[in-house]
Amino acid sequence: MALFLCVLFLLLSSASACDRCLHQSKAAYFSKASALSAGACGYGSLALGLSGGHLAAGVSSLYKDGAGCGACFQIRCKNSTLCSSEGTRITLTDLNHNNETDFVLSSRAFMAMANKGMGRDILKLGIVDVEYKRIPCEYKNQNLAVRVEESSQKPNYLAIKLMYQGGQTEVVAMDVAQVSLFSPRVFKL
Numbered sequence: 001m002a003l004f005l006c007v008l009f010l011l012l013s014s015a016s017a018c019d020r021c022l023h024q025s026k027a028a029y030f031s032k033a034s035a036l037s038a039g040a041c042g043y044g045s046l047a048l049g050l051s052g053g054h055l056a057a058g059v060s061s062l063y064k065d066g067a068g069c070g071a072c073f074q075i076r077c078k079n080s081t082l083c084s085s086e087g088t089r090i091t092l093t094d095l096n097h098n099n100e101t102d103f104v105l106s107s108r109a110f111m112a113m114a115n116k117g118m119g120r121d122i123l124k125l126g127i128v129d130v131e132y133k134r135i136p137c138e139y140k141n142q143n144l145a146v147r148v149e150e151s152s153q154k155p156n157y158l159a160i161k162l163m164y165q166g167g168q169t170e171v172v173a174m175d176v177a178q179v180s181l182f183s184p185r186v187f188k189l
């Protein structure tokens, strides 16, 4: 029986300079967090564990054809009566097709931008002016996980999901190589 190992090569790209800039935009919210976890990035229920359920759909310039999935942002609303100056941290899990706001947040994330006790007030506004910047993701007890999806089918369909990618880089390409166990070669990632 021939045994094969698949070796993945990940090509990482550092976030571009302006990823670190402060951006001005607006944000709205989805009333159901599940709408976001079932979103374009395909995290499914795993998404609810990211940033404590502080999830967001980002416009295509942030989604980057999927390379932006899992990116982390600090976001705050600019109404100082209503919101804390610190805001909250969110993880991108979906594509926002509406170009009026850079982000549509889960309601939990949206309320987290508000001062204590003002969660309902911010929901009432529905859409707020925000400032945001990309920040490194932190996953304390987790390393990058490569998940082979159940939809994969030998020999010509391989679906892979990357989870818990710390820092502020993007996986922009992956190579999959077939390696015989009997002539092992060591690859550095």
Ligand SMILES: *[C@@H]1O[C@H](CO)[C@@H](O)[C@H](O)[C@H]1NC(C)=O
Residues within 6 Å of the ligand: 079, 080, 081, 082, 121, 122, 125
């Ligand atoms: C800021 O928040 C307060 C309190 O909810 C609200 O009355 C006011 O209209 C908001 N300002 C803007 C510009 O949205």
Ligand SMILES: *[C@@H]1O[C@H](CO)[C@@H](O)[C@H](O)[C@H]1NC(C)=O
Residues within 6 Å of the ligand: 099, 100
């Ligand atoms: C937003 O999208 C609408 C419809 O697709 C388009 O007409 C409009 O020009 C877009 N606005 C911006 C600022 O890109």
